[in-house]
Amino acid sequence: MKIDIKKDGDGGLPLYRQIAEEIYGNIEKGTLTAGERLPTVRGLAKTLGVNSGTVAAAYKYLENRRLVFSKTGSGTYVSGVSTEDIIVSGSFEEKEEEYVTDGNINFSASNLNSELFPVSEFKRALNSVLDEERGRAFGYEDPKGSPGLRETLARKHGVSSSKIQIISGAQQGIDVIARALLSYGDAVIVEKPTYMGAVGAFVSRGAEVINVKMEPDGMDLNELERLLPLYKPKLVYVMTYYQTPTTYSYSLERKRRLLELSYKYGFYIIEEDNLSDFNYSKEKILSLKTLDYKNKVIYIKSFSKVLMPGLRLGYMVMPKGVTESIVKAKLQADMGTSGFIQSAFNRYLKSGSYEKHILKIRDCYYRKYWLTKNCIDLYLSRYVTYREPKGGLSFWLVLKKGKAEVLKEKLLKESVVITTGSAFSNGIEDFNAYRLSFSEVSDEEISEGIKIIGKISGSAL
Numbered sequence: 028m029k030i031d032i033k034k035d036g037d038g039g040l041p042l043y044r045q046i047a048e049e050i051y052g053n054i055e056k057g058t059l060t061a062g063e064r065l066p067t068v069r070g071l072a073k074t075l076g077v078n079s080g081t082v083a084a085a086y087k088y089l090e091n092r093r094l095v096f097s098k099t100g101s102g103t104y105v106s107g108v109s110t111e112d113i114i115v116s117g118s119f120e121e122k123e124e125e126y127v128t129d130g131n132i133n134f135s136a137s138n139l140n141s142e143l144f145p146v147s148e149f150k151r152a153l154n155s156v157l158d159e160e161r162g163r164a165f166g167y168e169d170p171k172g173s174p175g176l177r178e179t180l181a182r183k184h185g186v187s188s189s190k191i192q193i194i195s196g197a198q199q200g201i202d203v204i205a206r207a208l209l210s211y212g213d214a215v216i217v218e219k220p221t222y223m224g225a226v227g228a229f230v231s232r233g234a235e236v237i238n239v240k241m242e243p244d245g246m247d248l249n250e251l252e253r254l255l256p257l258y259k260p261k262l263v264y265v266m267t268y269y270q271t272p273t274t275y276s277y278s279l280e281r282k283r284r285l286l287e288l289s290y291k292y293g294f295y296i297i298e299e300d301n302l303s304d305f306n307y308s309k310e311k312i313l314s315l316k317t318l319d320y321k322n323k324v325i326y327i328k329s330f331s332k333v334l335m336p337g338l339r340l341g342y343m344v345m346p347k348g349v350t351e352s353i354v355k356a357k358l359q360a361d362m363g364t365s366g367f368i369q370s371a372f373n374r375y376l377k378s379g380s381y382e383k384h385i386l387k388i389r390d391c392y393y394r395k396y397w398l399t400k401n402c403i404d405l406y407l408s409r410y411v412t413y414r415e416p417k418g419g420l421s422f423w424l425v426l427k428k429g430k431a432e433v434l435k436e437k438l439l440k441e442s443v444v445i446t447t448g449s450a451f452s453n454g455i456e457d458f459n460a461y462r463l464s465f466s467e468v469s470d471e472e473i474s475e476g477i478k479i480i481g482k483i484s485g486s487a488l
Contacts, residue, residue, distance in 0.1 A: 030046060030049040030050070030053075030071075030075060031049065042077055042081045043081045043082070043084035043085040043088060044085070044088065046071075046075070046077075046081065046082060046085035047085040047086075047088045047089050050065070050085065050089060050094075050095075051089065051094060054094060054105055059105045060105060061105055061106065061211075061233070062104060062105065062211050062212070062233060063104065063105045064101075064102050064103070064104050065086070065095065065102065065103045065104065065105065067102060068082045068083050068086065068103075086103050090103070090231070093106060093227055093230060093231035094106055096206075096211075096231050096232045096233055097206075097359075098210065098211075104211055104233060106230060106231050106232070106233050131442045131443065131444050132442060132443045132444065132468060132472045132475065132476035132479075133444045133467060133468060134443065134444060134445050134446070134462075134463045134464055134465070134468060134476060135444045135445060135446040135462075135464065136464060136466060136467040137332070137420050137421060137462075137464040137466050137467075138331070138332065138336050138466060138467060139332060139333065139334070139335070139336070139388065139466060139467075140466060140467050143387070143388050143391060144334070144335045145334065145335075145375075145380065145384045148375065148378075148380040148384070149334075149335070149371065149375055149380075152371040152372070152374040152375040152378070152380075153367075153371045155371070155374055156367060156370045156371045156374065170354055170357055170358040171189075171191070171192055171193065171354055171357075172191065172192060172193025172342070172369060173193065173366055173369035173370055173373060174188065175369075175370065175373045176193060176342075176369045176370070176372060176373040176376075177191040177193065177342075179373055179376055179377060180342055184316070184326075184344055186344060189350065190344055190345050190346075190347070190350065191342055191343070191344060191345075192342060192343040192345055192350075192353055192354065192357060193340070193341075193342050193369060194327070194340075194341045194342060194343060194357065195339040195340065195341070195361065196329050196331055196339045196340065196341050197299055197301060197327050197328075197329035197331070197341050198224050198225075198228070199339075199341075199360060199361075200299075200327040200329075200341060200343050201224070201225045201228045201264070201297065201299070201327070202228045202360065203343075203353055203356045203357050203360055204228075204262070204297060204325060204343075204349075204353065204356075205228045205229050205231070205232045205234070206232065206356040206359065206360070207349065207352040207353045207355065207356035208261055208262065208295065208349060208352060208353075209229065209232040209233070209234045209261060209262070210232070210233070211232070211233030211234075212233060212234075212235065213232075213233075213234045213235070213260070213261045213262075214234065214235045214236075214237055214258035214259065214260040214261065215229045215234045215235070215236050215237070215260055215261060215262045215263070215264060216236075216237045216238075216239055216251065216254065216258070216260045216262070216263045216264070216294075217229075217236055217237070217238060217239070217263075217264045218238075218239065218240075218241045218246050218264070218265060218266070218270060219238035219239060219240045219241060219452075220241070220272055220273065220448060220451035220452055220458055221238075221264070221266075221270075221271070221451060222266070222271045222272075222299075222451065223450065223451060223452075225264050225297075225299075229262075229264075234261075235258070237254060237258055237260065239251050239254065241270060241273050241275055242275070243275050243414050244275065244276070244277060244278035244280075244281055245265075245267070245275065245276075245277035245278060245281035245282070245285070246265060246277075246281070246285070248281060248284050248285060248288065251263070251285075251288065252288060255288065255292045255294075256292075259292070259294075260292075260294045261294060261295065262294060262295050262296070262297055263285075263289070263294055263295075263296050263297070264296075264297045264299070265277070265285070265296060265297070265298055265299070265315070266298075266299050266300070266301070266302075267282060267298055267300070267314065267315050268300065268302055268303040268306070268312065268314075268418065268419075269302040269303070269305065269416055269418050269419030269420075269421075271301075271451070272421065272423055272446070272448070272450075272451045272460075272462040273414075273423045274414070274416035274418075274419050274421055274422060274423045275414065275416070275423075276416070276417075276418070277315070279313065282313070282315050282318055283318060285315070286315065286318055286319055286321075286323065286324070289321075289323040289324075290321050290323060294323070295323055295324070295325055295346070295349065296315060296319075296323055296324045296325070297324075297325050297327065298314060298315045298316055298324050298325070298326050298327065299327045299329075300314060300326065300327065300328045300329075301328075301329050301331070301332045302332060302418065302419045302420065303418075304332075304333050304385050304388075304389065305332075305333075305388075305389060305392055305418050305419050305420060306389075306417075306418045307389070307392075307393045307396055307417055307418050308417040308418065310417070314326060316344055322346035322347060322348065323346060324344075324346070325343060325344070325345055325346065325349065325353075326343060326344040327341065327342075327343050328341055328342055328343075328344075329341035330372075332420070333384070333385060333388065334384070338368060338372070339368075340368060340369070340372060392420060392465075392466070395465045395466075395470070395473065396418075396465065398465075398470055398473055398474070399422060399463070399465040399473055399477070400415065400422070402473060402474055402477040402478070403422060403424070403463070403477060405477075405481075406477050406478050406480065406481030407424065407477065407480060407481050407484060409427075409484075409485075410426065410427055410428075410429075410481070410484035410485070411424040411425060411426055411427060411484075412424075412425050412427060413425065420464055420465060420466040421462050421463060421464040421465070421466075422462070422463045422465075423460060423461075423462055423463075424460060424461055424462075424463055425458075425459065425460040426459050426460065426461075426484075429484070430459065431447040431448055431449075431458075431459050431460060431461045432447055432449065434447075434461070434480075434483060434484065435447050435461065437483050437486075438479070438480060438483055441479050441483065443476050443479050443480060445461045445462070445463060445480070446461060446462045446464070447460070447461045447462075448460040448461065448462075450462075463477075463480075
């Protein structure tokens with residue numbers, strides 16, 4: 028590997044960026060290949076005559092872009108993935124960001140409308156922490172998370188607080204699991220289509236990602252069972268309620284069968300739960316983790332969708348067999364989630380404000396859900412098919428004819444933004460579908476926007 032740097036920073040790039048760009052160039056040329064171990068931080072720093080921290084920053088820069096991955100106690104390796112191959116932002120909404128401007132009707136965003144943020148209630152919780160803990164509120168926290176918050180969440184799940192790991196959102200949880208459990212060449216099975224931020228995390232560790240198609244009541248388990256003895260996956264990643272992007276939910280039968288396959292073949296299941304609070308039916312929510320009697324499910328819950336995305340707060344319920352590895356990986360990631368925010372959130376939970384907030388937003392989005400469904404039936408029924416999700420914040424619409432990408436481009440000219448199936452594919456497959464999210468649009472925009480989509484769909488695509 029050849030690295031040429033200019034210590035005076037000529038060209039405007041700091042030293043760590045120069046090193047990172049040189050390594051990237053070697054990857055692109057094939058001088059460095061997938062799975063190849065990079066020099067140690069100290070060794071490369073000595074060779075280049077720079078500070079070790081500079082090389083560490085370069086490696087971190089490359090890791091954030093999924094070009095390399097670190098392996099605890101072993102070193103840093105080339106992942107063999109270019110930045111064009113995967114979405115590395117951890118948010119498929121960001122792929123549409125360039126199209127979102129004031130005046131657009133934005134059906135691509137899927138976060139809570141900022142007008143529904145519980146600002147006053149959370150402000151009281153923050154002030155309460157400051158009044159009682161003062162400067163102590165800003166000290167370092169246990170890497171596993173605040174003991175008080177972990178205890179509160181543990182009671183909710185009926186487990187020991189030792190099984191709770193606080194994380195800075197669902198994406199970090201997936202990243203931490205990948206860092207803790209995957210080695211180069213391991214297989215991970217995901218739903219097809221799926222959330223690409225998760226795929227990026229797995230690929231960044233050098234894993235082989237295998238797709239199994241989603242059916243209306245969950246992953247195709249016949250296909251999964253056929254693949255299991257061939258690939259022997261370490262992990263299977265699923266969203267059991269209102270899956271991204273199909274909005275499908277797993278039936279009880281599929282959840283039980285998936286668990287039995289996990290017990291038989293020994294893989295862990297990552298169950299991501301971001302949207303189960305948005306249940307508009309009378310059916311009881313029953314997580315995969317609740318049914319897991321052999322501790323093979325790693326449950327991830329994020330509060331970003333139901334509270335305020337900027338909190339960057341969530342948690343995992345971990346099986347005993349992976350707890351130590353996950354805690355170490357979390358410590359490597361960021362030394363711990365903000366203790367101040369954790370303490371405030373714990374008070375917010377214990378005050379009963381969280382339950383009131385969930386009821387409020389569920390009522391709000393239940394109304395928006397039905398408005399959106401009625402508009403789809405009125406204006407789009409000739410052009411799309413869909414399965415009623417009965418929950419969540421989106422609809423997944425499959426075109427009867429025409430191309431989703433063409434529709435998207437035509438809608439942009441009418442100031443309407445949608446997210447097409449390509450944002451959820453890690454292959455060349457075109458799902459010819461689009462996701463329509465109603466979470467950040469007004470009632471008027473829902474009606475007007477879907478009417479425009481119907482008008483454009485009626486023309487030749």
